[in-house]
Amino acid sequence: MQTSMESEDTKKMQEMKTDLNLLLECLKYQMDNAFSQKEALVTIHSICQQNSNASLYFREIGGLMFVKNLAKSSEHSMVKEAALYTLGAVAEQNVYCQQTLCTSELFEDLTWFLSNNDSNTNLKRMSVYVILVLVSNNRTGQTLVRETGCISVLSQLFKTVLSKYELNLSDENVFQSYQLWSSVCSTLCVCVNNPQNDENQMLCSSLFPHANDWLINCMKPEIIRPICSFIGLTLANNTYVQKYFISVGGLDVLSQVLVQLESDSHKTLSSAKLAVVVTKTVDACIADNPTFGVVLSKYHIVSKLLALLLHESLDSGEKFSIVLTVGHCTEDCEENQYDLFKSNGLPLMIQVLTESQNEELNKAATFVLHNCKKITEKLSLSLGEYSFDENEEQLKDVNMKEKNLEDYWKKAKEILHRIEQLEREGNEERVQREKYKDYVSSMNINIQNTLKHLHADSSGGGPKAEDKDKSQSRKLQSYKSHEVMSKACTNDDQMKTLLKSANPVNACYRESGQNKTLCKANSSCNQKLREETTFEKKNFVSQSRNSADPT
Known part of the structure; x- marks a missing residue:
């Protein structure tokens, strides 16, 4: 045989x-x-x-x-x-x-095709396709695309192929131009990433102002997705490029787009998904520089992210991206920390920990809880800035709320510690598993009671705050409590070390079926960016096949 x-x-x-x-x-x-x-x-x-x-x-x-x-x-x-x-x-x-x-001769020929006015749109698309293939996962190709001036021609196409913000894709000519532009975006992405290429990142950063204009004037998925992929990969792990992006108003633009998409997400599912794409790009910009989070505080991005987190359509991977971004927003920004507290973020993070089975999501939530500790230390100063005109009775009330916050934070930590202890006992004595589940169930009730009082005190104690907390508890997707905090860090220094490297766009793939520690959780977000670029590439290949097929 x-x-x-x-x-x-x-x-x-x-x-x-x-x-x-x-x-x-x-x-x-x-x-x-x-x-x-x-x-x-x-x-x-x-x-x-x-x-x-x-x-x-x-x-x-x-x-x-x-x-x-x-x-x-x-x-x-x-x-x-x-x-x-x-x-x-x-x-x-x-x-x-x-x-x-992969020779300079071929890159020069391709550059000539792209810059020649006699070349039709389809010939330019085929040229871009060859460049994309030659540069993908190839540092030699990345070098040649720069040294032959090809990347400069690609950058020019990025700025000139689409001339109108209206983007009427039902028009055949506009659609063909859009296909070329989308292919250029995908090719620029591989020029700067996998492997990361600092020099090409610097060259492509000159396109940030143009990208900002498109994000502001054309808030469509066909524009937002490729541009966010391009921005995220161009500034990944490059502090200089990140600073430049912020200096030209890029983070402000992303914030405005995110605010609008979060608002639209209450009406359309696609807006929620698109908001997560923008969230990942925001995180790529601030992950290495938490101090940049102050820019986001002007737009109350933390509260918008917490609201987005409650969207029922999001999966655990998308929620992880949101929670990780909240963590980087609150890591070194007092304004965002206070916004987290005011927006009922602490109860939400504890609820994520007690109800989610996703290890990455749990550790991202733990990261946020670690940042919450800073609120108790700084809240007095934060509130004091807004309390100079308060009377003595109101100041006493503020102090009482702060004391309550500290008390409830201690209770929350105590509950988490008890859950962790029970988890260890459950690993040692499997015969006690049913009893352990009863304990966890009982503790979830205690958590809800604690969080209800926490939010009531922090918000002023009114029934509206309590109703809001219940509403959020109902909306957040429920999971069975399982293996919560079994691998969580045991002290603050470990937590800082664990999450400091959580840059969402490091060039690292996640193997199928494996769960990484949060030190490698960054690969999850980067994988999403790459998947979008890969999808565009595959779609481009499919479209190219149709255009080249004689039938």
């Missing part, structure tokens, strides 16, 4: 080689027949996509270099487009083909 299978594989391999040889001959002897050449190129692409060894063999017989030269020398635009499309597909399939094509 095995011999028969090997024989079948050998037969298929030989047929593949025969087909590629015939197709290459067809390309060489049909120079005057553009349609035949296009059909041959599309067929070559199809074969290489079906067989990973086909790309290597096509390179061995000289087909790769012939197609490269054909793309440059052919007088027919359709042949140029099909040739570039085939080059990109073959290079994407095989890293050795990618390395063979």
